[in-house]
Amino acid sequence: MSSVPAWKRAGLSVKAQEEDDESLSTKRIENADLTTKEIKKISNKRKLQEDSKHKSKKPPKRIKLPKKERPPPPVKDQLTYLKQFQDDKDNWKFNKSKQNWILKNIKDIPEDYEPALVAYLGTLQGGSRDRLIPELKEVISKWNTQYEEAEKKIEEQLNKKLEGEEPDKEEKKEEKEESTGVTLDYALRCKAILVKLDDDEDIEVKGQ
Structure with missing residues (x-):
């Protein structure tokens, strides 16, 4: 048991409560003295401080592995x-x-x-097969046309070189544009699929 008499303990608790009440009242008075703008400024400042604390904790940077070590x-x-x-x-x-x-x-x-x-x-049937065959043939036809045109241009360029002329800039541009067209590999792939589809027509892929 406490050595402090009960009446003293009661007095101490009352005094402590009074002090708490005084501190609360002073806080209320302080807040009452502040304008709404000032209160907003204080609250915004606190928010900014909290946000800056969170932002400062950035996640660790991802380590970039060299290409050889990267997973496929x-x-x-x-x-x-x-x-x-x-x-x-x-x-x-x-x-x-x-x-x-x-x-x-x-x-x-x-x-x-x-x-x-x-x-x-090669196992396609029905409408899918019927649509695919002409598409594949069209690709091969485009390649063959490209190949023939390229052959003609090569001959023309050789003739110009023999005559001492240089190829025009426009011709070089056309060559670059043609390089984005159908490739030989793609044409050969289309032919392989056509053969697998048992298409009877004999298809030639030029330059193979």
């Missing part, structure tokens, strides 16, 4: 779909959206997946 990019589902068709057909399931993506991106399929691509597209 994730394989697209459509490419996995092709590979599974070729290597694990028992567990393979047809997917219309993936097939549509493949048909739209025949040119951009990586070379490693070309055998799977040819094998898959």
